[in-house]
Amino acid sequence: MSKQVLRFGVIGCGLMGREFASAAARWAHLLDMEIKPEIVAVCDTNPKLMEWFSGNFASVKQCTADFNALLENPEIDAVYCAVPHNLHQDLYLAIIRAGKHLLGEKPFGMNLEQNTAILQELKNHPELIVRCSSEFPFFPAAQKIINMALEKKFGRIIEVEAGFHHSSDLDPNKAINWKRMIAVNGEYGVMGDLGFHTVHIPFRLGWKPQNVRAVLSNIITERPDSTGKLVPCETWDNAHLLSSVLHDDYEFPMGLSMKRIAPGEQNTWFIKIAGTELSAEFSTKYPKTLRTMPYSSGAAQAWHDLDVGYDTAYPTITGNIFEFGLGDAILQMWAAFCDEVAGNTPRFQCATALEAASSHKLFTAALESQRASSVVALDWE
Numbered sequence: 451m452s453k454q455v456l457r458f459g460v461i462g463c464g465l466m467g468r469e470f471a472s473a474a475a476r477w478a479h480l481l482d483m484e485i486k487p488e489i490v491a492v493c494d495t496n497p498k499l500m501e502w503f504s505g506n507f508a509s510v511k512q513c514t515a516d517f518n519a520l521l522e523n524p525e526i527d528a529v530y531c532a533v534p535h536n537l538h539q540d541l542y543l544a545i546i547r548a549g550k551h552l553l554g555e556k557p558f559g560m561n562l563e564q565n566t567a568i569l570q571e572l573k574n575h576p577e578l579i580v581r582c583s584s585e586f587p588f589f590p591a592a593q594k595i596i597n598m599a600l601e602k603k604f605g606r607i608i609e610v611e612a613g614f615h616h617s618s619d620l621d622p623n624k625a626i627n628w629k630r631m632i633a634v635n636g637e638y639g640v641m642g643d644l645g646f647h648t649v650h651i652p653f654r655l656g657w658k659p660q661n662v663r664a665v666l667s668n669i670i671t672e673r674p675d676s677t678g679k680l681v682p683c684e685t686w687d688n689a690h691l692l693s694s695v696l697h698d699d700y701e702f703p704m705g706l707s708m709k710r711i712a713p714g715e716q717n718t719w720f721i722k723i724a725g726t727e728l729s730a731e732f733s734t735k736y737p738k739t740l741r742t743m744p745y746s747s748g749a750a751q752a753w754h755d756l757d758v759g760y761d762t763a764y765p766t767i768t769g770n771i772f773e774f775g776l777g778d779a780i781l782q783m784w785a786a787f788c789d790e791v792a793g794n795t796p797r798f799q800c801a802t803a804l805e806a807a808s809s810h811k812l813f814t815a816a817l818e819s820q821r822a823s824s825v826v827a828l829d830w831e
């Protein structure tokens with residue numbers, strides 16, 4: 451049976467735009483999909499980047515520096531948008547108004563006000579599938595932890611810790627780029643860049659902070675620009691957020707950390723849940739290892755390390771014994787998005803616009819907490 455084709459336009463052909471294209475190119479990896487993406491148009495203000503797409507994808511028929519021209523193309527059903535944060539509001543609004551499904555990159559608007567404008571517009575287009583990119587929960591071990599939580603296997607939750615740590619900004623000579631500029635990345639700093647990855651699973655599980663005390667650090671305050679001249683680097687490098695989560699009829703502490711300066715860490719995303727009946731941990735540092743510790747009264751407290759293999763939400767050609775990596779997580783996320791556009795219930799739903807909106811509420815409260823050196827309450831009504 452021939453597959454339904456979902457015709458995509460890609461806006462922003464940088465780091466993440468190419469990751470999506472690469473996932474689309476290996477769609478045959480997935481089994482049993484009734485839909486497949488085809489990239490028919492690309493848009494970037496840098497023409498060199500579009501050459502990579504037109505050179506590798508015969509399906510690309512339109513290359514343009516003008517996103518409005520791409521959105522006027524009736525051959526496009528859906529858009530993947532991966533542009534700097536200061537452009538999210540204008541582009542996401544235009545994409546939604548053009549009636550295209552959207553997988554937009556986080557943080558989904560540079561600040562709370564911009565995010566609210568996007569959410570407001572979405573109300574006028576309930577027919578569209580609009581999701582926020584977040585691939586890490588698709589790691590097989592992360593999926594297992596999510597299922598343990600949904601099945602209430604943890605007993606009473608003692609505490610939750612989630613984080614995303616990078617190390618490359620430890621180098622003071624690393625040149626500044628847009629992610630280190632408030633005007634382009636936003637005032638959130640590292641929270642705008644890495645934060646949504648950290649909160650996606652807690653929010654999916656309904657674990658919303660009742661309050662937050664944030665400690666934000668700007669560790670390297672100047673960086674060389676492209677000419678080597680030192681310029682101010684004003685964004686927050688690291689963020690520590692401690693919060694209290696109301697769950698069932700009790701509260702537990704949740705620590706969230708986002709770091710661009712975590713010595714030795716390379717794209718380490720992790721989640722740890724400690725419970726009275728079960729504890730579980732996963733980190734992309736050990737991508738196939740799920741750590742668990744079941745407990746009952748009087749039993750030994752022994753952690754178990756299980757190599758989970760390639761046990762994915764969406765089945766693939768890969769043998770269960772092989773390893774899973776970031777590219778695989780991105781492919782799984784795309785499978786979930788396309789599956790939902792095809793009208794199916796996804797095996798694990800991509801992050802929703804409301805989940806992205808919740809992250810803005812938290813990060814805005816975190817900025818306030820940092821400014822006032824105090825705990826800020828959050829209301830989720």
Ligand SMILES: NC(=O)c1ccc[n+]([C@@H]2O[C@H](COP(=O)([O-])OP(=O)(O)OC[C@H]3O[C@@H](n4cnc5c(N)ncnc54)[C@H](O)[C@@H]3O)[C@@H](O)[C@H]2O)c1
Binds near residue numbers: 467534535583
């Ligand atoms: N999901 C993830 O794991 C992940 C990882 C990195 C970045 N991101 C997110 O992806 C988005 C893009 O980040 P990136 O690392 O790919 O950045 P990038 O700088 O590599 O790519 C952004 C691209 O947007 C293009 N662009 C700028 N203005 C434009 C315009 N007006 N019209 C069209 N194109 C324009 C730039 O030329 C550039 O090629 C951000 O929202 C970022 O937070 C997500």
